[in-house]
Amino acid sequence: MIRKPSGPHTVPPTVEDLERMAEEALDTIPAELLAPVGNLVIHVEDFPDEDTEREMELESPFDLLGLYRGVDLTRQSVADLRGGPDMIFLYRRPILDYWCETGEELPAIVRHVLIHEIGHHFGFSDDDMERIETME
Structure with missing residues (x-):
């Protein structure tokens, strides 16, 4: 069953709309989760690129x-060469x-x-992420 999308949109939200939603969502994420993240960039694209599709072994670009x-904090070391932000x-x-x-x-x-x-x-x-989602 296909449901009507929620919200005030009469046309599909744009990349810019999702970027705005992501910025607003970051404001609702507990500070203790975001504080150590530091240099993090959110980037919105229509679909994953072909290299990502292959790397993630996607059957469809809609699967991701x-x-x-980036290098997750459990694997970072002083030897990691930083090629830019996560x-x-x-x-x-x-x-x-x-x-x-x-x-x-959608938000x-x-x-x-x-x-x-x-x-x-x-x-x-x-499970950790599910607990974080219930925090405000």
């Missing part, structure tokens, strides 16, 4: 909502597809993906 790129990629079209399929609030989906990807930065388990 977000991706953390990044979280949000993939607009798969997120919108998920939104349409589930009927969940809540964006927040969920961000928490999940930030959790990877810390090496958190799925």
